[in-house]
Amino acid sequence: MSSPARLSWPLRLFHSLFAVFMLAPLLMVVLVSLTDKGYIALPFSGASWRWYAAIADAHDFITAFINSLWLAAAAATISALLAVPAGLAIAWHRFAGRDALLGLLLSPLMVPHIVLAIALLKFFTLIGASSTWWGLTLSHTVIVLPYVLRLVVAAATGHERSISQAAQSLGAPPWVVFWRIELPLILPGVTGGWIIAFINSFDEVTMSLFVASASTATLPVKMYNHIAHTIDPLLASISTVLIVLTLVLMLALDRFFGLDRVLSGRSN
Amino acid sequence: MIRNPLPWWLASPAALLMLAFLALPMVMLLGLSLNPFVPGAGVGEGFTLSHYADLATDDYFHTIFGRTLALSFWVTLGCLLIGVPEAWVLSRLSPRWRAVSMVIVLGPLLISVIVRTLGWAILLGSEGVINRSLMALGWIDAPIRMMYTFSAMTVALVHVLVPFMVLAVWASLQRLDPATLQAAASLGAPPTTVFRRVVLPQVVPGMLSGVLIVFAMAASAFATPAIIGGRRLKVVPTTIYDEFLGNLNWPLGAALAAVLLVIVLVVTLGTNRWVERRWRRVFE
């Protein structure tokens, strides 16, 4: 929409309040992380970096952080490896059961994570795989795959068939067409999907609570359990680190893809 | 009949993953809900509907389901009330401001729900920022109890879920042809009428999509109600946690989950169909 008719002042005010509403909790977290007190307080009566220094000593949190990173990377990568061929099949071929297949692959979006979490807990217990890393990884893969799939399908649907036909007419056999023409052109969609999948896996708490255990703890789970006991500024400093890291990733996503597009599963 | 087997080969790994680790476990969950529970021993053998009977007759569960549905309702309403105008504002902003606003509005989606909820806990606790500021200003003498209330849960969940509403409505707004607004204005319609009679009807698909997403996620939300609602304000997801990991009554937890799933599916698919029937013209 290119007609920026001036917004009336009530709407401007509303927008500002909305922004404050969205940012207030995050701002609180950042501020509290800077307190020099041993309890939740705003740093106006004394600020310090002590709670950031404390992160270095929180070995279990650091381990959990690294666990979460690896888990998210694994889940995102496996999802991408599965979602790319499936997405191409859905976007470029017409076949019986296509809609049902798409429904099946997107169904994790409709199923409450709590429901899936206990279902998988039961399932893994039955096959003797509860509290294992690969069980946790597969659980995460299941819930993030739809994100990658949506973006792959969008990118592939937007691909013009005539470009593939042109490559064919110039002598390229099907696999060369895929490797040199189609894949490079859908790669932005795949990459965006991978990043969204990574973020969703990293942030996931419900699945991990049920399917993980003390030995396979992820960062969100550790934080959740910590909050249950006491809300202390260490959580705030860790959270602030996460906010900053996410901010960087977010700006990159927005720059290359457009935040709204990639979050709603559409492509250019 | 299958002319080209290639798409099947391409899609089968993903399909197998879903069937094995989604469909199958869900079916097993249903079966689990029909097993008896032996206190102290865990899941028993056999078939029983006693858990479902418990859910249907016990007031304890009625309250929980009622609270969950009420929570979902208010959260969805809240998201509609502030999400729709916000999406509208976003569409009218200049590109520079819009980019910044997008990051502010949508960015939180990328931040863990734990962090966001922690922020609310800090704001709302009796030792929290709001209470401390109000007391420091002398407006109140004792801290207001905000944490562990239904309202707090609602507000926090609105904060978590409103970006989804904004995204859904925003998608609809992008498909809106700005020329239709100019046409309406040229025909004499003031801005509020333009919004009401030209913009809103075209935005309904987006609103519908947003309502479905927000409702389903509010009913299924675990972390935020657990942290903000605390031990006494149970909703269905936190009750499932209690039964599963607390009481180890897996069959009852499974029954709760099954009922939650059915409610979510019925409401979302049912609403989808109803609105589609009424607004069929708008859906090309």
Next chain:
Amino acid sequence: MSTNPGFLRLERLTKRYERITAVDDLSLDIAQGEFVCLLGPSGCGKTTTLQMVAGFVAPDAGRILLDGRDLTTVPAHQRGLGIVFQGYALFPHMTVAQNLAFGLQMRKLGATETNERIAQALELVHLQDHAQRLPRELSGGQRQRVALARALIIQPPVLLLDEPMGALDAKLREDMQIELRALQRRLGITTVMVTHDQSEALSLADRVVLMQTGRIAQMGRPHELYEQPNGRFSSTFLGKANIFSGTSDGQMIQVGSVRLPVPPGSPPGAVDCIVRPERMRFASSQALLQGEIVARVFLGNHWLFQISTPVGDVQLTEPNTGLPLPSEGSRVGLLWTPDDARVIARNA
């Protein structure tokens, strides 16, 4: 003819989709070096025919032969035909030079020869300075030329063009048409072009193949098709036509309450009498038809008149010679020589 008249032969090609027959038992011989236009309204099957020749659509029946070799079951990437697509289909992630090099890489050509051919191709289409540009940095006309160069660089036996000028504005289209024709003449390459624009077909083709609902309605040299349409469809698709339907006794045709002369030797009975607007002229005496000018349109190098007559609205064109012409509302008489009319038996 010294050239091979059946260089590209389409033999009884048929393509059906559900209940629609897109191409119906179509046979066509195209001579080596010939420029053929497949012309017709949308849905007539011209694009489907081209896609079958290219190999992207498999015919339900019939064969495609290139210089005697049966191409029908050969996959598209092994046919070696040069194709220019409607949207140009340039590879967006590759530069102009890389786009051109692609076909040569598929043929495993060495680097030196590849670079040589790229330079030649760029020169052919006057894009020497644009080798390192990306498609999105080029104008529509430039993209079209790259698409053409990319198709020609592989030195194909046949060039296929699918509505290549569709996206260009009128002036650019004219220029490109002239360039394309000159190029084709220079290279002597057998060319098949699909278009819905009749003036384009008339100006470019050696032979026009007019198609309707999957079949060939009429085919021949542009001039023949224009002057001797074989029916209602052919006469109205190519140029404008005034059609008088009536009964003829061999000398005069009765159209409603009016009698009009017909050329000697024309068929009797229920017929259509077709007169082109440019063959009609205003006459104050000995007019064949009387009427009133309803509208008058200036088209640059000629005027178009719409005249209401007892037998319906009639169109007449007059070149812009600067001489005065009747204005809207005037009553006029219309005249043409009977030989300028073409009489065709009407199909039931």
